[in-house]
Amino acid sequence: MGDVRTRILDAAEELFAGSGFEATPTAVIAKLAKVPKGLIFDYFPHKVDVLVALVNERTHIEEAREIDAVPGDPAGTLARLARGLPLRASPAMRRILFREADTHGSVKERLGRLNGELIRRARFALELAQPGARGDAARLEVAAAMFAAVLLYQENLWQLTGHQIDPDAVAELIAHSLV
Amino acid sequence: MGDVRTRILDAAEELFAGSGFEATPTAVIAKLAKVPKGLIFDYFPHKVDVLVALVNERTHIEEAREIDAVPGDPAGTLARLARGLPLRASPAMRRILFREADTHGSVKERLGRLNGELIRRARFALELAQPGARGDAARLEVAAAMFAAVLLYQENLWQLTGHQIDPDAVAELIAHSLV
Amino acid sequence: MGDVRTRILDAAEELFAGSGFEATPTAVIAKLAKVPKGLIFDYFPHKVDVLVALVNERTHIEEAREIDAVPGDPAGTLARLARGLPLRASPAMRRILFREADTHGSVKERLGRLNGELIRRARFALELAQPGARGDAARLEVAAAMFAAVLLYQENLWQLTGHQIDPDAVAELIAHSLV
Amino acid sequence: MGDVRTRILDAAEELFAGSGFEATPTAVIAKLAKVPKGLIFDYFPHKVDVLVALVNERTHIEEAREIDAVPGDPAGTLARLARGLPLRASPAMRRILFREADTHGSVKERLGRLNGELIRRARFALELAQPGARGDAARLEVAAAMFAAVLLYQENLWQLTGHQIDPDAVAELIAHSLV
DNA sequence: TATGAATGAGTCTTCATTCAT
DNA sequence: CATGAATGAAGACTCATTCAT
Numbered sequence: 001m002g003d004v005r006t007r008i009l010d011a012a013e014e015l016f017a018g019s020g021f022e023a024t025p026t027a028v029i030a031k032l033a034k035v036p037k038g039l040i041f042d043y044f045p046h047k048v049d050v051l052v053a054l055v056n057e058r059t060h061i062e063e064a065r066e067i068d069a070v071p072g073d074p075a076g077t078l079a080r081l082a083r084g085l086p087l088r089a090s091p092a093m094r095r096i097l098f099r100e101a102d103t104h105g106s107v108k109e110r111l112g113r114l115n116g117e118l119i120r121r122a123r124f125a126l127e128l129a130q131p132g133a134r135g136d137a138a139r140l141e142v143a144a145a146m147f148a149a150v151l152l153y154q155e156n157l158w159q160l161t162g163h164q165i166d167p168d169a170v171a172e173l174i175a176h177s178l179v
Numbered sequence: 180m181g182d183v184r185t186r187i188l189d190a191a192e193e194l195f196a197g198s199g200f201e202a203t204p205t206a207v208i209a210k211l212a213k214v215p216k217g218l219i220f221d222y223f224p225h226k227v228d229v230l231v232a233l234v235n236e237r238t239h240i241e242e243a244r245e246i247d248a249v250p251g252d253p254a255g256t257l258a259r260l261a262r263g264l265p266l267r268a269s270p271a272m273r274r275i276l277f278r279e280a281d282t283h284g285s286v287k288e289r290l291g292r293l294n295g296e297l298i299r300r301a302r303f304a305l306e307l308a309q310p311g312a313r314g315d316a317a318r319l320e321v322a323a324a325m326f327a328a329v330l331l332y333q334e335n336l337w338q339l340t341g342h343q344i345d346p347d348a349v350a351e352l353i354a355h356s357l358v
Numbered sequence: 359m360g361d362v363r364t365r366i367l368d369a370a371e372e373l374f375a376g377s378g379f380e381a382t383p384t385a386v387i388a389k390l391a392k393v394p395k396g397l398i399f400d401y402f403p404h405k406v407d408v409l410v411a412l413v414n415e416r417t418h419i420e421e422a423r424e425i426d427a428v429p430g431d432p433a434g435t436l437a438r439l440a441r442g443l444p445l446r447a448s449p450a451m452r453r454i455l456f457r458e459a460d461t462h463g464s465v466k467e468r469l470g471r472l473n474g475e476l477i478r479r480a481r482f483a484l485e486l487a488q489p490g491a492r493g494d495a496a497r498l499e500v501a502a503a504m505f506a507a508v509l510l511y512q513e514n515l516w517q518l519t520g521h522q523i524d525p526d527a528v529a530e531l532i533a534h535s536l537v
Numbered sequence: 538m539g540d541v542r543t544r545i546l547d548a549a550e551e552l553f554a555g556s557g558f559e560a561t562p563t564a565v566i567a568k569l570a571k572v573p574k575g576l577i578f579d580y581f582p583h584k585v586d587v588l589v590a591l592v593n594e595r596t597h598i599e600e601a602r603e604i605d606a607v608p609g610d611p612a613g614t615l616a617r618l619a620r621g622l623p624l625r626a627s628p629a630m631r632r633i634l635f636r637e638a639d640t641h642g643s644v645k646e647r648l649g650r651l652n653g654e655l656i657r658r659a660r661f662a663l664e665l666a667q668p669g670a671r672g673d674a675a676r677l678e679v680a681a682a683m684f685a686a687v688l689l690y691q692e693n694l695w696q697l698t699g700h701q702i703d704p705d706a707v708a709e710l711i712a713h714s715l716v
Numbered sequence: 717t718a719t720g721a722a723t724g725a726g727t728c729t730t731c732a733t734t735c736a737t
Numbered sequence: 738c739a740t741g742a743a744t745g746a747a748g749a750c751t752c753a754t755t756c757a758t
Contacts, residue, residue: 004742020282022201025727036744041729099281101339102274103199112340142348146329149344153332160280161291163298165328169321177356183718204752215719220754362721378640380559383748394723399750457639459697460632461557470698500706504687507702511690518638519649521656523686527679535714541739562731573740578733 005043007033012050013058017092021051021100051100055110059097060088061117069128074178077129078171081121082151087114094155118148130178143174184222186212191229192237196271200230200279230275231285237272240293241265246300248307253357256308257326257350260300264330266293270338277335297327309357322353363401365391370408371416375450379409379458409458413468417455418446419475427486432536435487436529439479440509445472452513476506488536501532542580544570549587550595554629558588558637588633589643595630596647598654599623606665611715614666615684615708618658622688624651628696635693655685667715680711 011033015024026047030037044050069077089097101108122144127134134140147170154165181189190211194203205226209216223229248256268276280290301323329349337343369391373382384405388395402408427435447455459466480502485492492498505528512523539547548570552561563584567574581587606614626634638648659681664671671677687707695701 018282020199020201022199023282026729027727037728038730038745039743042742045729047728095281098335099278102278103202108339111336112342115336115340115342138348139352142344142352145342145344146325146349146352149329149332149336150325153328153335156335157294157328157331160287161294163294163324165321165324169317170325173318173321173325173356174352176358177352179355179358205754206752216721216753217719217755218717221717224754226753376640378557378559380557381640384750385748395749396724396751397722400721403750405749453639456693457636460636461560466697469694470700473694473698473700496706497710500702500710503700503702504683504707504710507687507690507694508683511686511693514693515652515686515689518645519652521652521682523679523682527675528683531676531679531683531714532710534716535710537713537716563733564731574732575734575740575742576738579738582733584732 004033004035004039008035008040008043008050009054009058013054013090013092013096016051016054016100017095021048021096021104048104051096051104052106054093054096055107058089058093059110059114061114062088067121067125067128069125071129071131074126074129075172075175077125078122078147078175079168081125082147082167082171087118087152091155091158094152095159098156115148115152118152119144122147126175126178130175139178143178147171147174183212183214183218187214187219187222187229188233188237192233192269192271192275195230195233195279196274200227200275200283205229227283230279230283233272233275234286234289238266238268238276238289240289240296241267246304246307248304250308250310253305253308253354254351256304257301257354258347260304261326261330261346261350264293264334265296265300273334274338294327294331297330298323301326305354305357309354315357318357322357326350326353362391362393362397366393366398366401366408367412367416371412371448371450371454374409374412374458375453379406379454379462406462409454409462410464412451412454413465416447416451417468417472419472420446425479425483425486427483429487429489432484432487433530433533435483436480436505436533437526439483440505440525440529445476445510449513449516452510453517456514473506473510476510477502480505484533484536488533497536501536505529505532541570541572541576545572545577545580545587546591546595550591550627550629550633553588553591553637554632558585558633558641585641588637588641591630591633592644592647596624596626596634598647598651599625604658604662604665606662608666608668611663611666612709612712614662615659615712616705618662619684619688619704619708622651622692623654623658631692632696652685652689655688656681659684663712663715667712676715680715684708684711 008029011029012024015029015032018024026040027037029050030040033040040050044053067077068080087094097107097111097114101111119141123140126140126143150165150170151167154167158164187208190208191203194208194211205219206216208229209219212219219229223232246256247259266273276286276290276293279286281287298320302319305319305322326349329344330346333344366387369387370382373387373390376382384398385395387408388398391398398408402411425435426438445452455465455469455472459469477499481498484498484501508523508528509525512525516522545566548566549561552566552569555561563577564574566587567577570577577587581590604614605617624631634644634648634651637644639645656678660677663677663680684707687702688704691702
């Protein structure tokens, strides 16, 4: 069942994603987490600290390990990047990231960093996998940004529209565009 | 200065965009609108009705008019499409659309329709501009979805990160990917 | 029955004097004042503002009007001063003044000023009524301070001990001490 | 470092004097006493019992021992009395005594006894030192009560205003008033 | 119709007290 | 005895909504 802190964060993640931070009373978090109301404040002195903890602890950008790039196979390389997204974050956390970024500085900062990091990696992977593309830096940049955009935003869109995008197809398409 | 109803909506638009719907008290709307507190409820029985009215009256998804497609120039055709969402709405209303979509049905529905319309147009434009691509329906669909995702994501993220993608470059890249 | 603000202050005065500021919930003030809980905060944004308003508005030091001094009759002069104490404040307010001075700066400041003012007046009255005493400034000062101390503190003592001091007797005694 | 009970009382004394009883959480007492939160309640079943214990154990009203009265020198006799309240208690405990007397019965009782004892001593001292004054019991009583009031008021007000009265001067003045 | 005082349910947060370990 | 996590009642304060004027 997990310890108290984890249960609180689990509950908050679900509820913030579903109804938004402002519209979620701490009492409801407590109930879903099956902890008494007051205990939340032993772990998080203010309600906003729950949000900050979620963002700090549950949107993790993985260490820049060796990128598994295969020269000549940019599609496969990107697809692997897309599958093993360097963002460890649940769909719920991604929704929170987008929804609360406007009004909470620390969330905004995290989202910005995530976006930047994703672009950097995609560009690096493409440079390795398709050496020829290196020449056109601007186009490479756009391809990387598109890749990041689609990956980050797809959860949001899925929720809103029921429309899903296959990461492999995205990878293949972007790779193809750089030929 | 506009009539009372308009002043209320003006104020709400500004405030919802800035602080979010939940965090904006009706009393503050009234103050900014220079309208007595109670009067808001003569026009909008519940606070949420202000949001609904804003979305209904101040976000128009443009009718799918003739698309200015040039066969043989998919990049140019998409670029024209990319230069603007088919959304007539102030920057503030766009913020509201994205921020409140998760939690308010009518907003979500509106944003979903926008996404659908975007995809439809992109697909249609591509079909017209690049007749050869028609054969691969799946790839066409992915390209259209990506196009929509990137445009919407940009809209959403631009204010948060300051990071922008050049719409022409996106158009060109997607067009190229279908060769 | 008085207006709302007055009723709130009346209730607070009684309750703060009886149980202390910290131990008096705003809900109890509201109940005694017969106003809804929330209305208090329309008039006083924070609970402490009720205390500050009480101190500012209900411990008034009267304008230094003509002191009714009769040369040669210091006892009578002081007695008149004691009866028409230049402090317009209920016994309850005096208790509040003493109890909350420790922890609330504005109360402390007021109490200090009251004490100073009382001493100043008593000295002035004595100087007028007993010209001969002027020579011994130190003794005059002590007499004035004692007079102020007894007057200010008598309410407190009465509450605590049931012991009362007759102001006339005090006046007479102090006057006599300066002979 | 003292045993647990002593450490709790030490901490409570410091904190109650500084912020008042109501505004001092038991958790803060525990922290300052370097004692686990729950342990306090093994020694004092309720928070108020800490206050009661402090008052009972750390404020002693001295037994009415032989008064050092010199017939013919009422001023000197009173001055010796005035040099200190017959109260063995730290400055902190004195603050607590005055601050909490209004609202806590046991504290009130203690302060009342102190006042009574002060009056008794003053009267007794004056009777011994100035045999002639015995005739006018009422005036003697007022003088004694004033003496007590001034001393207690000073104790209470000294920290608040920084204003002090010289005890010798008080003694001298009161003695003189009985001539 | 316009006004803003009135209403009270609901929110975050604190804290005395309990209790399993 | 010692520990500090757990409990929930209660407190300050907010705010959507109503309503007398």
